[in-house]
Amino acid sequence: MPSAPKWLFDVVERLMPKLPQLQVSSTEMLSPSLKKIRLVGDVSLLDFREGYYMDFRVTDTDVRRYSPTFIDAQTGMLELLVHLHGNGPGNAFMGALKPGDTVDVAQPRGHKYYDDSVEKYVFFGDETSLAAAMSFYRSFKHNGQQFRFYFELDEENKGVPQLLGLENCVVLRKDGSCTDPKRIGSLSVFQDAGWHDAVFVLTGNVKSVQAFRKALKGVARGKVHTQGYWLEGKKGL
Ligand SMILES: Cc1cc2nc3c(=O)[nH]c(=O)nc-3n(C[C@H](O)[C@H](O)[C@H](O)COP(=O)(O)OP(=O)(O)OC[C@H]3O[C@@H](n4cnc5c(N)ncnc54)[C@H](O)[C@@H]3O)c2cc1C
Incomplete structure (x- = not known):
C-alpha cells in the first residue's frame, strides 16, 4: 500500500x-x-x-x-x-x-528468489535494481555460481555497474529496446542455449519485465521470477 x-x-x-x-x-x-x-x-x-x-x-x-x-x-x-x-x-x-x-526502518521482506543450489542465474533490471543485484552478486561469488547481469540504464549511469564492482554485466540503452520482446530476443543469453536452463530474475520497469518475460516464452527451461519495481504513471508499487 x-x-x-x-x-x-x-x-x-x-x-x-x-x-x-x-x-x-x-x-x-x-x-x-x-x-x-x-x-x-x-x-x-x-x-x-x-x-x-x-x-x-x-x-x-x-x-x-x-x-x-x-x-x-x-x-x-x-x-x-x-x-x-x-x-x-x-x-x-x-x-x-x-x-x-x-x-525508522521496517523488517526487510520479499520473495526467496535466491537458491544456492542453482547453477546459473540471469538477472535483469534497471537503476532501481542495482541494490538487489549487488545482494545477489555477493552470494553468486560466495557460492561459485554462474551469472549474467543485464541492466537497462540511462547514459549517465552506464558506468555504475563497473563502479560497484559487478562482473558479467551487459548495459542496455533506455531506447525502447527493453520493452520490445523481439529486440530482447537478440541478447546473448537467448542466442546461447547453454543459458536457457538458467533461473531468470526480472526486475525494474514493469514494461521491460513484461517484455523480457514474453521473449523468454518457449526459450527458458528454468524458473522465471518477475518483480516490477515501478510502473510509468503509478505511485509506488
Ligand atoms: C521490491 C521493490 C524494491 C525496490 N528497490 C529499489 C531500490 O533499491 N532503489 C530504488 O531506487 N528504487 C527501488 N524501488 C523502486 C521505488 O520504490 C520506486 O521507484 C518508487 O516509485 C519511488 O518513489 P517516488 O515517491 O520517488 O516516486 P512515485 O511517487 O512512486 O512515482 C512517481 C512517478 O515516477 C515514475 N517513476 C517511479 N520510479 C521511477 C524510476 N525509477 N525511474 C523513472 N520513473 C520512475 C512513475 O511514472 C511514477 O508514476 C523498488 C521497488 C520495489 C517494489
Whole structure:
C-alpha cells in the first residue's frame, strides 16, 4: 500500500514490533541520479536475504520500497542504492538524507528468489535494481555460481555497474529496446542455449519485465521470477 491516510500507517506502525532507528553514516553520489546511502545502528533484528526490500515511511501518508545491498550485523551497517528521479515523495525523502539523520526502518521482506543450489542465474533490471543485484552478486561469488547481469540504464549511469564492482554485466540503452520482446530476443543469453536452463530474475520497469518475460516464452527451461519495481504513471508499487 504505497499511500494511505496518516492514521492507518500510524496504527500499522504501532502494531509492528519496534525496531531500533538507524543513523545515516555517509552518502555518496555515484552519478547525478544514483545515491549510495549507508546507515548504521543495531541491525541485529533485521532478517535479510538476497533481493529483499524494506518499506520506508517517506511521508506521513506515503511508503516506498527500497532494497538493501547488504545488512551486516557485525559492523551494524545497512546500505541502499537509490535512483533519484522526478518529484515523488520517495525521491524527496531519499534525496534529502544526509549524515547524522535518523531513519525508522521496517523488517526487510520479499520473495526467496535466491537458491544456492542453482547453477546459473540471469538477472535483469534497471537503476532501481542495482541494490538487489549487488545482494545477489555477493552470494553468486560466495557460492561459485554462474551469472549474467543485464541492466537497462540511462547514459549517465552506464558506468555504475563497473563502479560497484559487478562482473558479467551487459548495459542496455533506455531506447525502447527493453520493452520490445523481439529486440530482447537478440541478447546473448537467448542466442546461447547453454543459458536457457538458467533461473531468470526480472526486475525494474514493469514494461521491460513484461517484455523480457514474453521473449523468454518457449526459450527458458528454468524458473522465471518477475518483480516490477515501478510502473510509468503509478505511485509506488
Ligand atoms: C521490491 C521493490 C524494491 C525496490 N528497490 C529499489 C531500490 O533499491 N532503489 C530504488 O531506487 N528504487 C527501488 N524501488 C523502486 C521505488 O520504490 C520506486 O521507484 C518508487 O516509485 C519511488 O518513489 P517516488 O515517491 O520517488 O516516486 P512515485 O511517487 O512512486 O512515482 C512517481 C512517478 O515516477 C515514475 N517513476 C517511479 N520510479 C521511477 C524510476 N525509477 N525511474 C523513472 N520513473 C520512475 C512513475 O511514472 C511514477 O508514476 C523498488 C521497488 C520495489 C517494489
